[in-house]
Amino acid sequence: MEVIKERFKAKAEAAGAEIKDLLKEHGSKKIGEVTLSQIYQGMRGITGMVTETSLLDPKEGIRFRGYSIPELQQLLPKAPGGDEPLPEGIFYLMLIGEIPTEEDVQLLTSVWQRRSHVPNHVFDVIDAFPISAHPMTMFVAAIMAMQTESHFAKAYAKGINKKDYWGYIFEDSMDLIARLPRVAAYVYRRKYKNNEHIQPDGLLDWAGNLAHMMGYEDKSFFELMRLYMTIHADHEGGNVSAHTTHLVGSSLSDPYLCFAAGMNGLAGPLHGLANQEVIKWIFEMREELNTAKPTPEQIAEYVNNTLASGKVVPGYGHAVLRKTDPRFTAQMEFGKKHMPNDPLVQTVWNIYDTVPPILTALGKVKNPWPNVDAHSGALLVHYGMNEYEFYTVLFGVSRALGVLASLCWDRALGFAIERPKSVTTDSVKAWLKGE
Numbered sequence: 420m421e422v423i424k425e426r427f428k429a430k431a432e433a434a435g436a437e438i439k440d441l442l443k444e445h446g447s448k449k450i451g452e453v454t455l456s457q458i459y460q461g462m463r464g465i466t467g468m469v470t471e472t473s474l475l476d477p478k479e480g481i482r483f484r485g486y487s488i489p490e491l492q493q494l495l496p497k498a499p500g501g502d503e504p505l506p507e508g509i510f511y512l513m514l515i516g517e518i519p520t521e522e523d524v525q526l527l528t529s530v531w532q533r534r535s536h537v538p539n540h541v542f543d544v545i546d547a548f549p550i551s552a553h554p555m556t557m558f559v560a561a562i563m564a565m566q567t568e569s570h571f572a573k574a575y576a577k578g579i580n581k582k583d584y585w586g587y588i589f590e591d592s593m594d595l596i597a598r599l600p601r602v603a604a605y606v607y608r609r610k611y612k613n614n615e616h617i618q619p620d621g622l623l624d625w626a627g628n629l630a631h632m633m634g635y636e637d638k639s640f641f642e643l644m645r646l647y648m649t650i651h652a653d654h655e656g657g658n659v660s661a662h663t664t665h666l667v668g669s670s671l672s673d674p675y676l677c678f679a680a681g682m683n684g685l686a687g688p689l690h691g692l693a694n695q696e697v698i699k700w701i702f703e704m705r706e707e708l709n710t711a712k713p714t715p716e717q718i719a720e721y722v723n724n725t726l727a728s729g730k731v732v733p734g735y736g737h738a739v740l741r742k743t744d745p746r747f748t749a750q751m752e753f754g755k756k757h758m759p760n761d762p763l764v765q766t767v768w769n770i771y772d773t774v775p776p777i778l779t780a781l782g783k784v785k786n787p788w789p790n791v792d793a794h795s796g797a798l799l800v801h802y803g804m805n806e807y808e809f810y811t812v813l814f815g816v817s818r819a820l821g822v823l824a825s826l827c828w829d830r831a832l833g834f835a836i837e838r839p840k841s842v843t844t845d846s847v848k849a850w851l852k853g854e
């Protein structure tokens with residue numbers, strides 16, 4: 420681990436020096452303007468923070484350190500005999516800024532295996548919930564329970580130089596990422612599999628082990644988990660889970676507190692919970708229509724009914740993207756390869772043909788195209804994972820890679836506590852009158 424930590428330190432020091440010079444020369448330049456509408460409408464389009472790990476282009480989709488998802492599917496190391504990238508690789512890329520070698524990825528796999536021990540009290544916390552509790556609630560509570568292990572919190576209490584913050588944040592982030600598959604699998608098996616748990620397999624990679632501990636042994640499910648964990652990892656800095664983690668971190672909360680906060684945001688239906696909403700919505704559609712594969716006409720009618728009842732079509736639309744999400748496309752390719760005849764997967768594709776023109780016709784939806792959540796559930800159901808309330812936990816395990824790599828950068832670059840200005844409508848009215 421020391422090798423990766425040293426590499427990160429060298430990269431962050433060089434970046435820090437570059438940013439210092441950049442601000443010295445250009446610090447007073449304007450990067451944008453803010454309209455009154457924007458501050459009332461979710462700050463959409465306001466450039467207001469730096470996130471080094473990935474950048475979202477409205478037309479092209481996400482790029483991780485400059486690389487698109489199809490490029491990463493080519494370039495990142497794979498498991499032996501596998502076709503999909505190992506998520507260890509995308510974490511390395513986001514943290515260090517370079518495509519990792521096979522050895523770099525193997526090193527991360529073995530470090531995360533070694534650090535994956537979860538203290539018993541964390542399981543006690545999960546066990547204390549009624550079985551009816553939402554898996555995201557158990558997941559977040561377990562993350563909070565693990566905060567007892569924070570190196571940063573302990574060191575800060577003793578007193579540390581601010582130049583050393585990043586090192587503790589780095590160690591906590593590694594521990595937390597290493598532990599998440601065990602925690603997620605425990606939540607899954609507690610809630611859905613009679614509390615019968617499966618021990619980690621010391622020979623498996625991070626995502627493979629998650630699949631194994633959840634109880635799925637099909638090798639193509641391992642591949643799905645590797646792809647899933649790679650493509651959900653990061654989506655630049657302004658989305659709710661990334662921004663929350665970053666914001667909470669700016670007050671020097673440790674990575675456990677920051678990540679738990681971010682996960683509370685991911686649990687909202689307009690963000691990460693949309694993946695469960697999509698499958699719930701399709702299951703309800705099939706039940707109402709009494710068919711496993713509704714026709715395009717039936718889908719169109721169902722979509723119109725959804726809209727008429729004042730609901731959103733889950734899995735469609737995006738605050739920044741203005742085309743089909745490449746994460747949707749990557750999952751569609753996976754579906755074509757592994758399960759082209761699955762009726763649920765085909766329904767997802769029929770919805771893709773049907774929904775965009777309907778949303779476009781509304782005239783107000785800025786992006787009628789599918790996002791990542793429109794596809795993920797159908798792939799999971801194919802392997803028998805019907806428990807859709809659990810899907811956001813999987814999203815969360817993956818999201819840790821991006822938001823925690825970012826948190827390491829935040830502290831290494833010494834970013835300040837976030838404190839944007841807010842106004843009241845009365846103060847806006849006074850400002851408009853020139854008072």
Ligand code: CMX
Nearest residue numbers: 689690691693731732733734735736737738783784785790
């Ligand atoms: N179905 C119906 N209406 C939609 C819609 C959809 N899928 N997407 C947007 N709209 C509506 C909005 O509700 C809004 O309506 P009002 O003016 O009546 O309030 C109008 O279109 C304009 O919204 P927008 O500017 O296009 O979208 P926003 O940036 O405000 O919101 C998002 C983006 C994702 C919250 C929204 O598209 C949505 O609710 N989609 C469905 C939920 C979803 O799939 N979320 C997952 C996003 C990905 C993720 O974070 O995981």
